[in-house]
Amino acid sequence: MQEIRVLSATAILGYGFPDASFEAGLAREPHVIAVDAGSSDPGPYYLGAGVSFTDRVAVRRDLERMILAGRRLGVPVVVGSAGGAGAAPHLEWLREIVEEIIAAHGLRLRVALIPADVDKATVREALDEGRITSVPFGPQLTPEDVDASTHVVAQMGAEPFVAALAGGADVVLAGRAYDPAVFAALPLLHGFDAGLALHLGKILECAAIAALPGSGSDCMLGTLRRDHFVVEPLTPERRCTPTSVAAHTLYEKSDPYRLPGPGGELDLSACVFTPEGERGVKVSGSRYVPRPYAVKLEGARLRGHRTVSLAGARDPRFIEALDEIVAAVRARVADNFPDIPAERYELIVRAYGRDACMGTWEPTPVAGHEVGIVIEAVADTQQLADTLCSFARSTMLHLGYPGRLSTAGNLAFPYSPSDFHAGAVYEWSVYHLMAVDAPAALFPVTFVELGSGLGEQ
Known part of the structure; x- marks a missing residue:
């Protein structure tokens, strides 16, 4: 396989997308339909309270279209940071929506569930062993902070998603996740360059926000090849430019050349952005540099x-x-x-x-x-x-x-x-980095056959 096409439906599940734009993306025959469903931007309430910051009706609307399209094309649908904050109640909330969709359309799906919750005892043990560090300008973590948290989650990298797709999942529902991971997982499964795959995911995570005019409720297509990728919006009124894509690469980052994530960082010092056709941008030169593996922990207290x-x-x-x-x-x-x-x-x-x-x-x-x-x-x-x-x-x-x-x-x-x-x-109460030896061990993958009555495996 020399090319993988990734369809990003919307910036966050529930933000919506035009049906015409989505259909234009499906006409390009993507290999995967993916969406990031969450963020810590709305603050700690949603994690602490265990509720979604996106509306249930809007989430079902988006997800129903995505799942039906995935079945039509025979490609997986991948969702990260379920319910916005990605803790156990958020993942269960999204699973219930999927079950409603399956029942409404008589589907039979192999669903992979990947929780992101971290046991407090595990966090305290890591704290005792000196494996937890503060984010820049953040406070030191204390055992009291951990104990007071209603939920503690860790941002999973791409590894659990790769395992879920390798296991034949039709739909992947994951808890809190590193935003680019849902888009990079299928390319990584097929041996594509990690730097390019993760950089593509960094842009696709916000869908058409990287286009002009930008929109968080419109689709974007990414085409990954062995030595570059191309991003392009799917609504005719939008276009990507080298400036808009480069600017979005810097989005939410303090260093223009180093973009850290679980287990490594993107080195963009040799990155090149060039126009591709009338509305696309070609990106090359992204490089992945492995680092000691650490995951970001997030916890909230009343x-x-x-x-x-x-x-x-x-x-x-x-x-x-x-x-x-x-x-x-x-x-x-x-x-x-x-x-x-x-x-x-x-x-x-x-x-x-x-x-x-x-x-x-x-x-x-x-x-x-x-x-x-x-x-x-x-x-x-x-x-x-x-x-x-x-x-x-x-x-x-x-x-x-x-x-x-x-x-x-x-x-x-x-x-x-x-x-x-x-x-x-x-x-x-927790916003820290935890060093781990086996990143996938924190995020067990469970496969569930839904719509068939076969239960869990």
């Missing part, structure tokens, strides 16, 4: 409960005095509830229109003619969060400040009631 109040203000005197007003509100809250220890809660105020996105890093904190204010209380109980948010909101509403003209109220509230329960709050 931080407390959140209540939020949204408001707006457009008095220039209020906006000018906002920092002093916020400080006065904090002081008033502490004074009114002296019996509540400070460690039980956190009061956060964000001013949109000034510096809410970047906080103290904002280089130009100049407010406009109005600001949006988010008052947020995070406490160890929902009742306490409600109390503190309500008191902070009412205090800011009526607080006096220099030059104040009206005493009716400082804030405009878009909603009634003004305060909202945001529920449980989770924080990252």
Whole structure:
């Protein structure tokens, strides 16, 4: 085999794709249909709570089309980071959706399930043995961090996917995974260059975002050959350029030449991007450099409960005095509830229109003619969060400040009631690298015959 074609359906399972674009990809007869289903970008809540950040109806819509297309062409469908965060409840959630699709269409599929959960005892043992290191600028891991986590997962590399495909899986459903792995697995199974395969996966993981205009809800085709690969969008209005593909190669990376991953890194110092036809880009020179194998661990723990109040203000005197007003509100809250220890809660105020996105890093904190204010209380109980948010909101509403003209109220509230329960709050408790000797051992592959009643093997 001198060429493998990989169809990336969408940037994240559930983000959708045009049927015309998908059919154009199927007409190119891909050897595999793959999709990355998750990310840590939405934050720790989804891992901690064990719920998906993508909508179930949208996920089923995408996956149903992919599975039916896979059966039509006789090619596997590969999904990584099931349910967004890739822990056991997310994998089970996605399996249930697949079972619904199978039942609805009378299919019989060999499904490979690859969990990514890591036992806490395994993590503590690695910590004791000095096999866990912090990510840059991250804190050191403690046994207490591990024990407090509701779920701990590890990002699997391509090896478990290769094993699943070698075992004849029609559909592969995996827990938390290194994003390029789902796209690189079939090429690696057939002996293609690891550097090219993983670099192709790095671009395909976000589908048509690497095209112009970019889109996370459109398809992209990758064609891998022995000494290069070509990426091209499947919607006529989009095209890839050397700049757009090179720029996406740098996406979420701090080093333009070294892209680390499980068991090694991509060396892109000799990489070349050239136009291919009207809408494609040819990439060559990507090189894989093996390193001691380490997987990234992710864990989340319950931080407390959140209540939020949204408001707006457009008095220039209020906006000018906002920092002093916020400080006065904090002081008033502490004074009114002296019996509540400070460690039980956190009061956060964000001013949109000034510096809410970047906080103290904002280089130009100049407010406009109005600001949006988010008052947020995070406490160890929902009742306490409600109390503190309500008191902070009412205090800011009526607080006096220099030059104040009206005493009716400082804030405009878009909603009634003004305060909202945001529920449980989770924080990252584990975000570290763990050295391993046998990477596939952490991620056992189970084959299940679904739609046939044969059960598990």
